[in-house]
Amino acid sequence: MKYLPIGISDFKDIINGNYLYVDKTKYIYEMIRQEKGMYFLSRPRRFGKSLLISTLYYLFKGERELFKNTWIHDKWNWEKYPTIRINLTDVNSRTSDILRRELINLLNEEAKELRIDEIREKEEPSIAFRELISKAYEKYSKKLVILIDEYEKPVLDNIKTTDKAKEMRLILREFYSVLKAQESKIKFLLITGLTKFTKMSVFSALNNINDVTFDSRYSQLLGYTEDELFDFFNQYISQTASKYGITTDELIQSIRDYYNGYSFDGQNKVYNPYAVILFFDKQEFNVYWHMSGSTQFIYDYLRDRNVTLEELIGKEVTEAMFTNKEVEDNEPEIFLCQTGYLTFIETYKPSLLAPRTYVLGIPNIDAQIGLGQVLLETQYKLKDTEIQDKVTEIVESLENKNFEDTKISLNSILSEITNSVYGDLEKTDRKIENYERFYQTLFKLIFGFAGFRVIEEYHTTKGRADILLQSNGTVIVIELKVDGDVKQAMNQIKERGYHEQFTGKECYLVAVNISSKERKIIELEWEKVNK
Template structure:
């Protein structure tokens, strides 16, 4: 059984040391038919490994690609490669340190090709380096995490702005060197509209949403089964479950990322970590959700069930800057939202329906949001609610309402306006945190129901009303929400929750 390359982003190391490698070289072959490309993907999604692989392709290292798709598909011409990894360039101190470490990275590339340049300004050094290298052959430029110096300070606009202005000036040098380049690739997490690399370098093609490249990073399900069969068996044995059940569970936990609304992908870091541990955990988010994102959600009065089913146009993804943050595009580009559906709008513009990709993301993000709202850590926010789900499972409704009332009583009044959407949102947060299978804002042919909570033997249809709880039950009955689940062969219970006057909660429970 091959070793798992957890945290390893160097193609040569993976191949020479016998790690599992999912062959994406057919995609890379298509990619290098272009000249200038930009690709946005979330962190830990394979961007660095892709650039490392491209570096070896352009350096003509055919021996590393034995048995891979690209082995006999190209001529293996050798090109000088400048590989700038902004993960390794210091940007957290001051602009002088940023400039000095960027220059050091460029000098390392010059040293690799025995080129001597007497220049201390990084932009001028870069221009001279590219010009000198192009005398050998056309140059390949690979830039990893181009935006790291900005995204790391997204909650400190002045610092982000200073770094943004500097890197924009540096990247501007690329355009004047067009004749020297064979291929230029920039990767990052975000596409800030105000970073002038996207205005001054106007021949840079953004392939983030291009269907041809939608599965170039991440692991498709067929790739998972083809490359990780021994690891699947090992995990099934460790968890003492059947193969089909294991596949279903890992699909629920780690699959679901999409950039075209059709092809679903696994997060590489999460699935590798799962196979290493044979345990369903939140691997990608183990360091926690950034506080600035939670604060951004709160400031915009963003209701959490609204994260499922948001519709946006294409321009929304790049229509913000570091000093004008928009929660939806930022949540998408950082991996907290993904594309569920892609369709044409009334004016032929593309519309994207977004949602949370999988259970790992949903539980991790919402756990941290609830902990933030309560003013406590996740470990402290969770224990008071642990019996709530058990009460629903055992149909002990008095206990359920008792625990729900206690949960709402612990929350500050000023989080949201006192309306049913707020209570619905918190209810959703709590149940997701507890591991419930819950669907929110479900569209039916009779209207939109607030929630459906699924158990192995029953389904709750839930409606919230801030006033008379009877109105909630009447809405469920008038619109016959339960008919959507009529073929599930499960007991159906209708639950209306209302009141909320001074956080006193009432309920009605009925059968269809």
């Protein structure tokens, strides 16, 4: 078996080191086969953007031998082009002056790679960038390839401080505006990042750039398709299934639940590549994607915003909503979609002339646990380190169908919530409704953080259950009341048939009554429904 490329994003290292490469060159060919191409692509972190940039880099350098086992090998002419590759992933943007120096240092590194004299400009990155492009064009008498990775990282690193974010944006605006003036010297341009906003200069200055973020033709350019999972990981699938003593179909279904479900056009799905690779390496299910990398800017963004799960799930958005505001001003659902915690679960066009609409949902368990952790801390002030033991107890009690212990653990978590979090729930004539919505959302986040699949899309003709959980073939239907009657809640589940769709599964009906005064569960009843 080929080695798993853990933490390796250089195409040459992957090929020469006998690491597994999922062949994406057919998609790449669609981007590069024209005489000229200017592209932008937005994807969440850990989705292979850097590997894509690296693959293009070696392709345009004409290193044909590296591609001998790929689709593109006999389709491309392998002409060499001078290439500038800029990666902003680890630039220091603590101050404007530091960022300017960092950008100029990156340009000088590229000048050295291109065997060009050091850039004369020492202070203004945009002038230095123009100088590098002009010198490379003159030296090679050939149009350039320019590849830019994580183009907006300095802005995201300063998202908590609006004025600093604006400073970083202004520097980048001037820096990227050079590309428009130098367009005649460019054969191919690809810019990647997490977010796209019109006011970022790339898109106000470069009005001829082709944004393929929502383009179905490139929806599976990054991430693994189901077919790719079977074609390239077949031996790892068999090995892992054998270890657990289950069928490959059973294993694949669990991998789907944990790591599949991302869609960038509302139609085609892909697995998160980083999580899949780590899963096959560790042969254990875990939240590999959420735990990877720095997510501090996500916490900074959400901490001062009022966000509920109900406002996110099922939200309908259009492409224009991703482009009309700066990152720090955008709506939470747009931000969370671009950062990978939400995805498009379906799409439709209301009419021929209407813009395409996308419906948002949580892609998989990995993202669900991550979103739960983020929202529990930013919205309820519950840090995962403080409630992890209780969440573990909830998992154990639900797996053992010991609902009284679940009640105790949930109440323990509720006791950690400070008065400030409850805000103005009691100051309106809709007190009970507000409390019920508050606890429904909180419990969904807790159960999601615990790793249970929280089913959002299920409705009956008589309504929908407050909370619907699924795990290992078992379904738990929960009806929640505040200052109510637990027996009434149980009757409501039965009368409205919230559980009837799950005939054939092990199903439990749970009725809960919470005291708004004591702020804890005071009654809980449950029944098992026979298969």
